[in-house]
Amino acid sequence: MTEIWKMTLGQLTAGYASGALSPVDAAKAAFERIDKVNPAINAIFAPMPERALEAAVASEKRWRDGAALGPLDGVPMTIKDSVAMKGTPYVRGCAANLGNPLSTSDSPPVARIQEAGGVILAKTTMPDFGMFAAGVSSAHGTTRNPFNLAYNTGGSSSGGAASLAAGIGALTIGTDMAGSVRMPAAMCGLAGMKPTQGRVPHLPPSAVRSAGPLARNVKDMATFLTVLSGEDLRDFGSIPPEQRRYEDADPAQLKGMEIGLCLDAGFGCETEPEIREAILRVAREVEAAGAVIVPVDRLIEFDPSEALNKLFFLRSRLEYNAMPAEKRSLMLPYALQACEAAGEISAIDYASALEELEKAKAQMYRHFGRLQYMLTPASPVHGFPADDVGADTKSALRHTNFMSLVNQTGQPGAVVNCGMTAQNLPIGVQVIGRRFDDWGVVQLLAALETMLGATPDIAEPN
Incomplete structure (x- = not known):
């Protein structure tokens, strides 16, 4: 048992x-x-x-x-x-x-x-x-x-x-x-x-x-x-x-379904070869099951990272402002520096960031006029050291490039395992769907899980 x-x-x-x-x-x-x-x-x-x-x-x-x-x-x-x-x-x-x-x-x-x-x-x-x-x-x-x-x-x-x-x-x-x-x-x-x-x-x-x-x-x-x-x-x-x-929700029937495949977000960390190949393997399996894979060159045509960072760090600046000044030094250094820098962002800067993100959202969602779903890497990198704040220690959110815009558009996004790296680290594939189609995203995720059979055993840390 x-x-x-x-x-x-x-x-x-x-x-x-x-x-x-x-x-x-x-x-x-x-x-x-x-x-x-x-x-x-x-x-x-x-x-x-x-x-x-x-x-x-x-x-x-x-x-x-x-x-x-x-x-x-x-x-x-x-x-x-x-x-x-x-x-x-x-x-x-x-x-x-x-x-x-x-x-x-x-x-x-x-x-x-x-x-x-x-x-x-x-x-x-x-x-x-x-x-x-x-x-x-x-x-x-x-x-x-x-x-x-x-x-x-x-x-x-x-x-x-x-x-x-x-x-x-x-x-x-x-x-x-x-x-x-x-x-x-x-x-x-x-x-x-x-x-x-x-x-x-x-x-x-x-x-x-x-x-x-x-x-x-x-x-x-x-x-x-x-x-x-x-x-x-x-x-x-x-x-x-x-x-x-x-x-x-039964696993999706893939025959005839048009599914996008994007391996380049257009900004953030570059997708590593090992990750790219893992997601391509998923796409080949999906195609073999009867789906039509539609290549997507990139999620959007410009880099919204600075605008995203302004919004994220301004939100944290509110918490920074609310805490006693003598306690601020207890924050993680990266977080403290980001909150302090956010204090220099003007109202015009903030409004410009919002405007830039509206453009990014429009470019992101346009793919779903034709496509019902899209496959992307969950992370473009295989991993990074345990003590680091991100794959890029100077810009901690760069490895979230395939994920962050899904929050901005309000779409459902979900991940499931699709393999392991040479370092024995899981690799995830992301499914993105149209707004309100959570049911369909669950169906496609279930189909991938069944098809790939890549769910790892429970880890025994040592």
Whole structure:
């Protein structure tokens, strides 16, 4: 029998229903796994064993009484530092926030998880304010990739991805503003999704940041997405749920489907040969299944990096301004420098950046007049050192070039594993769809997972 900490969501709930497994045993096994692997990967922040075991006991009774709340009831999982949960720390990766008051309310994702009976084990690490797609933090230290401890997890949902890939819990939730769910999911061999903007409500409301699910397979990810989706009046941008369950989406039938293939974002880091070849292999498999692959030269025709950086760093500057001046030096040096530089951005600079991004969004979305979906690398690089803020240490978001515009346009984007590098690091392929077609993106992702058979085993960090 598979060890309980290795089990998928479906295996766990089938065991609960039959009486062969207990949510209490699953929670205890998850904490044992934390004790075993977290010293190596440093992914867990604020474990909550008493609360988790209390939730597991309640779930066990519901399953025994035939009154389970649904497919997440009793399933152990983690949540990102920046996803507020009443009575827990809300540090957002920054040492200056250590010791701040605990959260006084639950964010929409936490409320949905608890309503569904999910067992929240702990919060997970992230970089300062989520400012970069890497696993380094002034509050938490360095989170390491469980497949190769010398390498980065990607970010900013770094701890969630690393812990899940190492067998801690069956699910985790992250947030994504420029690839922060998809990048660590890809770098840690997981399925992860940034849904259509508003599909999963989150706080504070944002036009570009979305909460999203990560799992070790597409079906579990889709099940989690169903639970998380739907309107919440606290998030004015949230949209009604689809009247169907994402886990019921069959793998897409690819025959005749026109799918774009883009290997050059037009800006940011250049796609490495090993990554390019891996994505080309995916395209050949998709084409062999009957799809029509349409080459896309580049996502857009100019470099919007400076405009993106201005918006991201100005957002973080607000948090910098709100903290006591004497605590600012506690920030990670890159984050501190970026926030200080953001103080020099004028209103005209900000307006110009917004205008430039409107042009970038228009160029990005024009591809989807003809195409329903597009395949791209998740990351253009195979990885980068664990202690670095990005593949380019002077411009920390350059390796998010295939992801960041998906947040700007509000489209759904999702990743699944498609191979391993020479350094034993996962390679992810990204699927981008039209706005509101989350169902179709899940279908195509499921088809790729089945076709490629590349889902890695749970990592044993050493």
